[in-house]
Amino acid sequence: GAVVSQHPSRVICKSGTSVKIECRSLDFQATTMFWYRQFPKKSLMLMATSNEGSKATYEQGVEKDKFLINHASLTLSTLTVTSAHPEDSSFYICSATETGHMNTEAFFGQGTRLTVV
């Protein structure tokens, strides 16, 4: 199946710093990618929809200035957590579906465990 690669898998940063997470579709093009956040033993909560060449669409309650999303190419979306605080510590995971296929499998990256100290 298609592969989505997410990097880094783990990151520890200090409060106040910014962290960038990359999500790449390795063998297919993805006009749209999705960013989720997952707390321990909880479900995946959609944060935003990343659109290639245009602004991301954020879910209600997600601060767009806090979680910057850039989707500059058909294979790469980045999520930057700005001015990170301990409450931003979480598991962040991206997904992508091949362009032009609505009802097909969403492929997930391996996730990024962010710890803010």
Added chain:
Amino acid sequence: GENVEQHPSTLSVQEGDSAVIKCTYSDSASNYFPWYKQELGKRPQLIIDIRSNVGEKKDQRIAVTLNKTAKHFSLHITETQPEDSAVYFCASGGTSYGKLTFGQGTILTVHP
């Protein structure tokens, strides 16, 4: 927006028994219903999916049923094995490219 409810939140069974997890959804326009298995610290893995033009789909020990009228779908795992222990998520989608709304998850434990 879409709302997906999943039950039970935890399920404990003996090896060899069957396990059933149920989900309901709210958006009648949804037409794609995947099930994911997630192990601790790992990415969700698709185990089976169903589209709205069918009522049931089976893959070896795993089956999914869909009732579009009632807006609910279920995952059935037969002859459970300890390696089936994980968190299972249902989801709904199909109204926007790749966008999925997830249920709350079910922690399945299969005791040897």
